[in-house]
Amino acid sequence: MTDEERPRRRQARGERRIEEILTAAAGVFAATGYEAATTNAIAAAAGISPGSLYQFFKNKEAIAQALADRFVVQMRAAHQEAFGAVGFAALDLDEMLDRMIDPIVAFNVANPGFKALFARPDMPPGLAEAARPIQAALLGRVEQVLVARAPGLGEDERRRMARVLIQIFQAMVPLVTAAEGDERTAAVVELKKVLRGYLAPVAG
Amino acid sequence: MTDEERPRRRQARGERRIEEILTAAAGVFAATGYEAATTNAIAAAAGISPGSLYQFFKNKEAIAQALADRFVVQMRAAHQEAFGAVGFAALDLDEMLDRMIDPIVAFNVANPGFKALFARPDMPPGLAEAARPIQAALLGRVEQVLVARAPGLGEDERRRMARVLIQIFQAMVPLVTAAEGDERTAAVVELKKVLRGYLAPVAG
DNA sequence: GGAGAATACGAGCGAATACTCGTATTCGCA
DNA sequence: TGCGAATACGAGTATTCGCTCGTATTCTCC
Numbered sequence: 001m002t003d004e005e006r007p008r009r010r011q012a013r014g015e016r017r018i019e020e021i022l023t024a025a026a027g028v029f030a031a032t033g034y035e036a037a038t039t040n041a042i043a044a045a046a047g048i049s050p051g052s053l054y055q056f057f058k059n060k061e062a063i064a065q066a067l068a069d070r071f072v073v074q075m076r077a078a079h080q081e082a083f084g085a086v087g088f089a090a091l092d093l094d095e096m097l098d099r100m101i102d103p104i105v106a107f108n109v110a111n112p113g114f115k116a117l118f119a120r121p122d123m124p125p126g127l128a129e130a131a132r133p134i135q136a137a138l139l140g141r142v143e144q145v146l147v148a149r150a151p152g153l154g155e156d157e158r159r160r161m162a163r164v165l166i167q168i169f170q171a172m173v174p175l176v177t178a179a180e181g182d183e184r185t186a187a188v189v190e191l192k193k194v195l196r197g198y199l200a201p202v203a204g
Numbered sequence: 205m206t207d208e209e210r211p212r213r214r215q216a217r218g219e220r221r222i223e224e225i226l227t228a229a230a231g232v233f234a235a236t237g238y239e240a241a242t243t244n245a246i247a248a249a250a251g252i253s254p255g256s257l258y259q260f261f262k263n264k265e266a267i268a269q270a271l272a273d274r275f276v277v278q279m280r281a282a283h284q285e286a287f288g289a290v291g292f293a294a295l296d297l298d299e300m301l302d303r304m305i306d307p308i309v310a311f312n313v314a315n316p317g318f319k320a321l322f323a324r325p326d327m328p329p330g331l332a333e334a335a336r337p338i339q340a341a342l343l344g345r346v347e348q349v350l351v352a353r354a355p356g357l358g359e360d361e362r363r364r365m366a367r368v369l370i371q372i373f374q375a376m377v378p379l380v381t382a383a384e385g386d387e388r389t390a391a392v393v394e395l396k397k398v399l400r401g402y403l404a405p406v407a408g
Numbered sequence: 409g410g411a412g413a414a415t416a417c418g419a420g421c422g423a424a425t426a427c428t429c430g431t432a433t434t435c436g437c438a
Numbered sequence: 439t440g441c442g443a444a445t446a447c448g449a450g451t452a453t454t455c456g457c458t459c460g461t462a463t464t465c466t467c468c
Contacts, residue, residue, distance in 0.1 A: 011435065011444060033325050035239050039426060049447045054427065056445095121237050121324055163379065164394045171375025175367065190368045197401025215414060215465065243456060253417045258457065260415095 018056050021046045025063050026113035035122040061124045068130045071114050075134055078107035083141045089148030093204060097192045105188055108173050149203035168194055222260050225250045229267050230317035239326040265328045272334045275318050279338055282311035287345045293352030301396045309392055312377050353407035372398055
């Protein structure tokens with residue numbers, strides 16, 4: 001009970017290093033996945049020694065955790081942009097989908113490391129926990145949209161639909177990010193068609 | 205160039221062992237994924253020693269490979285059942301979906317190890333190769349259905365739609381297998397709704 | 409029943425890897 | 439300018455895990 005972990009006072013250099021490490025880690029995680037990413041590889045990618053890595057992070061999981069925190073901030077912004085608009089429920093279905101989908105697609109395209117970390121089964125348990133609040137918030141947002149646009153739905157059905165919508169979206173993300181240019185645009189169009197086809201009968 | 209790998213003559217006991225090992229491996233892979241599954245754990249689950257394991261399989265990947273082969277046989281049967289019916293394209297869309305989806309869902313429910321092995325990013329490269337023919341065959345089948353039901357589609361568009369359909373299906377499988385009883389039935393209904401909504405505009 | 413092959417065992421080897429430790433250097437600040 | 443803290447290093451440690459090897463047992467077939 002004596003090994004208090006006094007948080008050390010960081011220098012500006014240290015703060016910079018932390019950012020460098022996280023950026024390097026994002027790349028390594030994205031390229032190889034969590035388990036296969038070695039801490040030495042992350043250190044090398046950040047241009048520092050393994051020992052230095054552990055000046056800033058307690059262990060490998062802490063790196064992923066911090067990276068997750070960084071993602072969460074950006075993800076929240078993307079969600080805000082996607083769901084924050086007012087007078088949202090009165091829009092045309094297609095336009096609503098555009099406004100909802102585009103920012104989140106953009107986030108996923110800009111942060112390939114995100115899915116690599118969060119969508120993989122070799123993710124450490126602590127990370128799964130970190131992802132839960134975002135996931136729950138997203139589910140809530142989607143449910144709210146359904147409340148507004150399909151008031152006739154029962155609670156269970158609404159929840160189920162929200163889950164399906166999110167699942168579909170997440171499934172299509174790799175198809176979108178894997179493609180380039182026109183292919184990617186086409187993939188996004190297909191994604192919207194899928195969601196539209198599923199939503200139209202109840203929320204047209 | 206002298207270390208020929210003469211295939212040894214198996215006894216009945218050995219054949220049984222192989223089956224036991226594969227069944228045990230399916231369970232361990234399903235529970236923990238490929239990388240995290242240790243060969244010692246598989247041996248223990250099969251009730252044999254690590255040494256004995258290697259009497260029957262050259263290495264860990266060979267176990268996965270053989271397991272994959274076993275899955276492929278059953279998967280092909282499920283595909284045959286799903287797509288083999290005659291006069292298929294003339295059916296009502298809903299009924300067609302029933303016939304296509306149910307066998308493949310049943311296969312996935314009956315073989316939880318399948319997705320655990322094939323859908324994970326930590327899959328060894330050899331396995332990915334083994335999965336490709338099935339994937340390609342499935343894609344071809346779906347495209348054939350689209351040819352019959354939506355003849356107006358261009359080739360690119362058809363291919364894209366087939367990919368999307370498969371992606372959606374695979375995304376929904378975890379939602380289905382994770383659920384039980386009525387929940388599962390409901391999940392399958394939703395899955396069909398999604399596919400129907402996507403297909404109806406072009407293949408109604 | 410006996411010879412040779414197949415099966416079985418499990419301690420332990422070798423490589424990979426997360427992480428440490430002793431030491432050297434640089435920074436913040438009075 | 440000098441002192442304590444932060445940063446940096448990288449060889450070394452402890453552990454995990456795929457796999458081997460020497461040996462013992464059981465099966466097949468004559």
